[in-house]
Amino acid sequence: MKEGYLKYLLNSIIISFCSALIGIILSFIMSYIVTRIKDKKLYKYIHLLAIFTSSVPGIVLAVAYMLAFNNSIFYTTIIILIIINTIHYMGNAYLILFNKLSDIDNKIEDTASTLGIPKKNIIIDVIIPQILPSIIEGFIYIFVNTMASVTTMLFLSTAFTKPLSLVIVELEAHNHIEMASFVSLIILLTNIIAKILVILLSKKVKRYETKNI
Incomplete structure (x- = not known):
């Protein structure tokens, strides 16, 4: 492969990895808030906001971002490509986590609060291990789609x-x-390798958690 193509491959991996990492973190935060919130109006607002961009064609988003960030310092950088792909693909990752978190009874947090257990401990030690396969699925979804994305980056990338x-x-x-x-x-092949690495890493984390129980 030509040296220039290796550079473009590295760009793709950086954009895809950062988009997947940021996207899955935001998806988890938003899906957790939505599944635990009691205000129905706020619930609908956050839920619609999370899934809206996934229904918008990538080329429409690209043009919108081109106009919005035309005079911005981010316009000719890799950052804007990460932003647009994160926002465009995180909607489906959000739905994956939303469906999984909806199955987990929120009484777990109430019970933990009664016992004086910090909420962050419940999230890290109980909730995340239960939805880890869904987190992996969402991460891989964003990564794979960003690697193959054309329309979202057509007007925003440079040489x-x-x-x-x-x-x-x-x-x-x-x-x-x-x-x-x-x-x-x-x-x-890059997508296949990335998926294998993420799955192997998750298995290693599970083994580590099992040993420390």
Whole structure:
């Protein structure tokens, strides 16, 4: 693979990893608040806000962000690509965690509060281990979709921040179908490797937690 393509691959991995990490953290926070909140109006507002951007086409978001951040210091940086992909794909990750957290009785927190156990301990030691497979699923969802994303980054990337997915479009435009297929395969293999690594890491964490029980 050419040196330039390796740079674009690194850009893709950085953008995808940061988007997935930030997205899954925000998804967990929002889904936890929504499943534990008692105010129905606030519940609807946060819930709709969380899932709204996932229903908006990526190219529409890209144009909106291009206009909004045109004079911003973030416009030509990798940060704006992380922001747009985080917001665009976290809606589905939020729904994954929302459905899982809805199955966990919120009386756990009430009981812990009565016993004087800090809420953060319940979240870290009880809730997160129970929904860890869903957290992994949400993380991988954002990572994989960001790696393959084209429309969300088409108008916002530069020669220095360009992801590998946009190289496919360029190669196809020049009728280099074989090279475009090869680059697509690289993205696929990267996603598979990332999924395997995340699953192995989660298993290692589970073993560590089991040993310390």
